[in-house]
Amino acid sequence: MSMINEQDFKQLSNYKNETCVSIFIPTQRAGKEVLEEKNKKHLHSEWTEVKKKLKEKNIDDKIIDKIGKPIQELIDNRDFWRHQSDGLAIFSSEDFFENYTVPVNFEAYHYISQEFYIKPLVPAMNGDGKFNILAIQLEDVKFYEATKYSIMPVEVDDLTPSRLEERVGFDYKEKALQFRTQGEGGEKTQFHGHGGSERDDRVEIKQFFRAVDQGLKDHLNREKLPLVVYCQDYLFPIYQDANTYNHLVEEVIQGNPNDSDMLGIHQKALEIAEPFLNENRDEKKEKYKELSQTENTTSAVSDIISAVHQGKVDTLFIENRAEVWGKYNKDKMEVSFSENQENGNISLLNLAAKKTIEMGGKVYLVEHEFMPQKKSKMNALLRF
Structure with missing residues (x-):
């Protein structure tokens, strides 16, 4: 699985060859269409049409085979089709091949020229369409840079503690704590555990979140992009209290980030961030x-x-x-x-x-x- 980034875009944009093939198809993430291999069949259909046009242009069969070999390998790769987003973009020539899985619902389209057709991917390069995602748990911190079309993990281990125990000490037994939310009557979250009072637990979690906030501060303030947080709902009010970043999005992705892969994280974050991306x-x-x-x-x-x-x-x-x-x-x-x-x-x-x-x-x-x-x-x- 590969998602487009700025370096990839420049490479595609500058590439020239006598025969360049660009193919775009809509794909499904899951469900009946995936089970019935609809995505795979769609690419097969597009490649069949492209191959016919290449023959009509009197392109040498050896060149057609070189262009088509990696495309056919994708078609035959059953595991590849289990990990799709909303669209698939393919770029192939006799000595070049790349494919990108992106959260864009393309219309089926192909283009044959001496250049690649990158127009559908252009919005991914707009800096104002960028945002950040912080997926945080008491035992894990992950940070992403994202656009409407892409998501890229950013290594932050040298900037922030990676888990609560690193900040408050390993005598803090996070696993001994249990949390439950009283959903009826608007009662607050209850903290239960063996490590201390509810107030002490909140203080220690806030210490951890403040360390994360301070560690990311310089990085976030370089571009001042919207920051979307993905965490369990009882943690977000504590993070808001610890936060000093002025562009924190007030709506949280509720849940455990470990329940989503990177594409799932992007999809959920985009639902919250999209209104900010069009300003x-x-x-x-x-x-x-x-x-x-x-x-x-x-x-x-x-x-x-x-x-x-x-x-x-x-x-x-x-x-x-x-x-x-x-x-x-x-x-x-x-x-x-x-x-x-x-x-x-x-x-x-x-x-x-x-x-x-x-x-x-x-x-x-x-x-x-x-x-x-x-x-x-x-x-x-x-x-x-």
Whole structure:
């Protein structure tokens, strides 16, 4: 299982070859579809269609076999299909292969060109779409950096105690404590154990949580991202009391983090964090509307492509599930359009998205009805 990160994205974005194949399929995490191998059959169907098109393009059979070998190995790997998220992205050429499991429900799509089609993954690179996850128990601390599309564990053992006993001393017998929550009548959590009074137990847990809070403080304050906590419900009020970080999300993922794998942790955290992830996008949309009658915005695709290559684009809005075919002449800075992908035409939306990210801009995939200027499939907010 592999999830996309910035280094992977740059590698895909810069890769060139005579024949590059990109395949996207929706997948299911569990249930009847997984048991019936629907995901596996879906990839088989897409690869069959791609192979047919490669033959129609007179691609050498040996190259087709090299491209298809790792794809067929995935199709035949039964264990691989037991660990899926919402979408699978595959990138293959005769000397390159990567696949990424991501929490994005792709529409089935494939793309054959001299470059990879990375537009569906572009939002994962938006810094404002990032957040942190702290999965904490009295005997374990895990920390993750995440986006809407990815999750990455971060090693924090050198920053925080990894368990309560490291902070308050090994004479504290955490396993001897039992906790139960009185659900009726709003009564508070009761602490029962052999290590001391309820108040002492709370003090020691708070000591541990304060040590975690202080250990993560410098790391968290570098980017000031939303922090989502995953812990058992009786612990969260104590963590809130110990917390000094200003961007702690007030809603907790309730439960034992050990009951979820990394994808499950990401899914639960995303449900809480998602409202925070669209704030910058919405601000940029409003800015576009405010400046729509000025030279600081454009919805002309040809102008946008040229502006992107000059590093003039601050924010690019691309209509999701849309496409614009054509070619771009870098030397003449000219765009030519076509109705299809034939004769060497490429996705101009894919080109603009890649180049905008490369030049330090932001890219948002937006449904048609939410585009700032709906008459065009691309809108750009330019740098001043």
